[in-house]
Amino acid sequence: MAKETAFSKLLTDERYAFASELGNKYHKDASQILFTYLKFMADGTQNQSKSLQKSLPEIDKKFQTYLES
Numbered sequence: 152m153a154k155e156t157a158f159s160k161l162l163t164d165e166r167y168a169f170a171s172e173l174g175n176k177y178h179k180d181a182s183q184i185l186f187t188y189l190k191f192m193a194d195g196t197q198n199q200s201k202s203l204q205k206s207l208p209e210i211d212k213k214f215q216t217y218l219e220s
Contacts, residue, residue, distance in 0.1 A: 156207050156208075156211050157211055157215070158188060158211055158214055159207075161184075161185065161188045161189075162192075166185060167181060167185070170182070170184040170185045170188075173218065177218045177219070179218070184218075187214070187217055188214055191210050191213050191214050191217075192210060195207075195209060195210040195213075
């Protein structure tokens with residue numbers, strides 16, 4: 152099982168509720184939060200030589216920067 156990260160709920164069946172929480176906190180639309188996180192996940196895992204587990208901290212850092220922008 153993958154290690155849980157600050158945003159791993161966005162990859163579960165709780166994703167919309169969590170995206171709504173983040174949206175309220177950062178004044179962004181929940182659907183845009185979901186789309187952006189999945190885009191960062193796709194971009195961050197395209198490099199086949201790097202495992203998802205090793206990519207997650209970098210993905211989360213970029214996503215946090217997006218949320219705070």
